[in-house]
Amino acid sequence: MIKRLQRKFVVIAAVCLLIVEFAIIGGINGVNIYQTNKNADDLLNIIIENDGRFPEFDPKGMKHDKPQNDSGSSSDSNVQPENRKPDKHRGFNEETKYQTRYFVVYADSNGEITKVDTGHVAAVSSAQAIEYGKSVLDSGKTSGTSGNYRYKTGGTDKGKMIVFMDCRSDSATKNRFLLVSCAIGAAGYILVCLLIIIFSKRAIRPVVESFEKQKRFITDAGHEIKTPLAIISANTEVLEMVSEPNQWTASIKNQITRLNGLLKDLLSLAKMEEEKPALTMxxxxxxxxxxxxxxxxxxxxxxxxxxxxxxxxxxxxxxxxxxxxxxxxxxxxxxxxxxxxxxxxxxxxxxxxxxxxxxxxxxxxxxxxxxxxxxxxxxxxxxxxxxxxxxxxxxxxxxxxxxxxxxxxxxxxxxxxxxxxxxxxxxxxxxxxx
Structure with missing residues (x-):
């Protein structure tokens, strides 16, 4: 019984820990995937908002060149650039446009591809870019993933553009993070399970002590009660010998028999619930x-x-x-x-x-x-x-x-x-x- 209780304690604790581990690892990987995809989508939006190219980096979102005023001198006032929106993406810096590999496919209002720009990527030819573009146009989706590329569509004056960004590095990072987190989680799970097994005996010690006291009480009480029952039984038989048997002596003998049966069952149950009951197999x-x-x-x-x-x-x-x-x-x-x-x-x-x-x-x-x-x-x-x-x-x-x-x-x-x-x-x- 004690071993069964210990096993149940270990199993319940291990299952609860496993659920928590799945929740934590799944949560952090979910957040990592979401954030990585969001960063890629932000960069795609910057390219779409700037007509298929990265703008020049400006921390304040301003144009570097100062326009001339009517007098021919440079104006110091803050003027918004005419060809792009201010950059609000915190991941966009001086090196972003050189680190990011992307290509753009242009299509007219009828869905026919009119132009491709593969000048910012080496792994894709113009013919391959057209195939990628056709695949997205046929699917009707506005964003998603195709092979190693994450894409997003945007509108132009003559139709639409589809920007594809190389996300192989991001995918490798996500996979590596997943493997590392799973490995760390598995190692931690095994370690904690070993600690649970080691300390499980200490955790159930109060129950074990209570159970042992209960068994000892049943055994001691059973042996102690046997003596007065034997005396009562003997006295009852003497009464029947001195006087005739009657309903009262018969009732006493009946209750003695029942109590003897109860004691026998209690002692038998105490023996059967021992860790190693004496059985002849x-x-x-x-x-x-x-x-x-x-x-x-x-x-x-x-x-x-x-x-x-x-x-x-x-x-x-x-x-x-x-x-x-x-x-x-x-x-x-x-x-x-x-x-x-x-x-x-x-x-x-x-x-x-x-x-x-x-x-x-x-x-x-x-x-x-x-x-x-x-x-x-x-x-x-x-x-x-x-x-x-x-x-x-x-x-x-x-x-x-x-x-x-x-x-x-x-x-x-x-x-x-x-x-x-x-x-x-x-x-x-x-x-x-x-």
Whole structure:
């Protein structure tokens, strides 16, 4: 149980960390890609706004040459350049026009290419530029990526221009950043997971201590209670010898028997939930074991007006603790007989699963009003469903709510699974024995 709790803690922490890592790495790479594309689009806009070329750099967005005034002297007033807009792109500097590789394709209003300008790029010929231009015109898109080039269209007096910018360097940078961030993220994830594994024992230590105290209390209390119960039982028998047996002594003996059964179940559950329960694992005929364990309940079912059917496949073998498996069958069958509807039916089945790797033990009983909510709680010790599993409906069904907990512990000790479901008016408990 402690190891399962530790594994769950590690898995939950690792999954949460993985989600956070994906969010962080995805976020920073998304922002990087967005910003890189935005910078490229800004440069494309500058080229489009300046008729297919880069303007001369001016930090203030002004023209370097001062126009002459009427007197023939240079004017000191700030005059906007006539052929371009002021530069507002912070990534544009003196070297930008020499570092940026681009070409321009011009088309008329009918979509026919009239001119290309490949003077600012070496990797593309005029014929290739025309092909790129036709591809964009046919697609009808105004911006996007074509091969190694990011493009954007703009209007001209005679039609439109399409500016293509070489983004190979940006793509390489984005890919490199993605790989580096993923590598760093993976290394950090592995490191943190190792730390989680190392410190997980310390994290669950309070739970372990509480569980150990609980087991120790059950064991100590069980042994302490045995002595007074034995004395009460002996005194009751003396009373019956001195005087005739009566309803009071019979009631005392009945309650002593029930308390002894409770102590036995509690001690058995405490042993089964140990990290390494003392089981004798060996190959045995599970078909015979299941049939022998379920058969005695046939008479019990008949006395309650119920029908018990045993459907066991012959000759099945299983590697496990035969005594524990017999106890599992007894617990599930007794539970089914106890809670089946009046005049109901109980079915015990043993068969090989579809994949042939498991032996399935299925115990079902008719149940018109199945428990509501999460059925896995039925395996919790001392759990009772108020609507259908209590003793307040007139019929004393007995038990203390730990039988199914013992059944679950037995199945888990065999590294197998047990489940419960309600369908078609039946309560079905299935142990998938591996």
């Amino acid at each position: 060996a190959d045995f005929n599970i078909s015979d074991a299941v049939y022998d364990a379920a058969s005695p309940f046939t008479t019990l079912a008949e006395t309650k007006g119920k029908k018990l059917t045993i459907d066991v496949a012959n000759g099945l073998s299983y590697h496990g603790d035969e005594g524990a498996i017999r106890q599992l069958v007894s617990i599930l069958t007794e539970n089914a007989v106890k809670y089946a509807d009046e005049d109901g039916e109980i079915i015990v089945k043993l068969f090989t699963s579809h994949n042939g790797k498991e032996t399935d033990l299925e115990v079902s009983n008719t149940c018109k009003e199945p428990p509501q909510g999460d059925l896995t709680k039925l395996f919790d010790r001392f759990y009772r469903d108020d609507s259908s599993r209590s003793r307040s409906k007139g019929e004393k069904k007995g038990g203390y709510g730990i039988g199914l907990s013992i059944a679950q512990a037995i199945v888990r000790s065999h590294k197998s699974k047990i489940s419960c479901k309600a369908e078609n008016g039946m309560m079905i408990f299935t142990a998938q024995l591996k």
